[in-house]
Amino acid sequence: MQTFFTPEQLADPGTAEANRILRSCVHCGFCTATCPTYMVLGDELDSPRGRIYLMKEMLESGRDPDPATVKHIDRCLSCLACMTTCPSGVHYRHLVDHARAYIEARYRRPLMDRALRRVLAWVLPHPTRFRLALLAAKMGQPFVGLLPDARLRAMVRMAPKAIPPVSRAEDPQTHRTDAPRRMRVGLLTGCAQRALNPGINEAAIRLLTRAGAEVVIPKGQGCCGALTHHMGREDEARAMARANVAAFAAEHAREPLDAIVVTASGCGTTVKDWGHLLDGEPNAAAMGALARDVTEVLARLELPELPERDMKVAYHSACSLQHGQRVKAEPVGLLRRAGFAVAEPKGAHLCCGSAGTYNLLQPEIAGELGRRKAATLEATVPDAIVAGNIGCLMQIGANTGLPVLHTVELLDWAYGGPRPATLDGKTPVPDLRPSFAASAA
Structure with a gap:
């Protein structure tokens, strides 16, 4: 061109x-x-x-x-x-x-657009604020139909019926391994995931420590910057990335880390790109180069092969994992190694419509993509659906009655952890299904 x-x-x-x-x-x-x-x-x-x-x-x-x-x-x-x-x-x-x-x-957006984006940028990257917002949304759900804007309705519908308790496992600390130590890794705990499903990081910590990895949660970390970066708010994104780089670099200097583990693939794509986002800044490229999706680290730890079990799962490959990070084989290989029958849907390369804040800012298009994705996953006739990104879990879970859970939750259970409550229908999902208007202008 x-x-x-x-x-x-x-x-x-x-x-x-x-x-x-x-x-x-x-x-x-x-x-x-x-x-x-x-x-x-x-x-x-x-x-x-x-x-x-x-x-x-x-x-x-x-x-x-x-x-x-x-x-x-x-x-x-x-x-x-x-x-x-x-x-x-x-x-x-x-x-x-x-x-x-x-x-x-x-560009000066219309007033409602500016207000919604500012609210999202102020709330979503901060777990405490997000929890309070979810509580307010939950209280407002009986009146959701009265809201004049589809985006506001999508935000209110996002609140689960029960807000998970705060996880102390995600506080700054070191989780020791009882097995001989094979790796020392830092864990990026994230932001939205901490409010929506802290059980994902808990499952990752249990599984990694059982497999011989010492898991360190550095003080001073927070949102990776992805949510604000995708809205064009570069200064905010860089400030968040800079704080994380400093937190993990300090821990790496104290005792070297073998990897920075990320359990939300949407975060992982951004973390691996810190060197570009913070071009030339100290430690940015080095910390970004240490980032690994949790399945990449688990594959390196060579979990034992387990007997086949009577459970078929449909695997949704999150866009941020398959396209953003080019991590495709590890999640499916780990699930099969753990004894699960794994089905991949037709059109596996297509997005579910979550995409960070997309399902909140573009609810009609996102809703159509979510319905299409859920239908292709259900067509494989699975017992459950698994994915590696919190946004995908929420988006797909809102469009299916099947259990939807994170890959690491299922693997943790297979290797001795607790049975995920989602499999017994105990984890509610929000209703994010707006009507699709083909003219979504």
């Missing part, structure tokens, strides 16, 4: 990178075949190729973004299926991230 940036524009590192990415695109259109929003909406401007044209024109002209351009870029899930498909290696992720930051800096 030809570009026509001025030398003054190219002096900005972000614009220079966008120029390199744009020039690698050959307009082939392979990306349209795997883009979830294009499949749902059928609009070329809601495909990666269409959005690339919009971003090129917006950035080259140096103009303030117009509402139509913002609408189509906002509709992008950042599922990154296009990057897996692209034969030319177009780094769409960094391009759309730059475009979102450009929009955030130069």
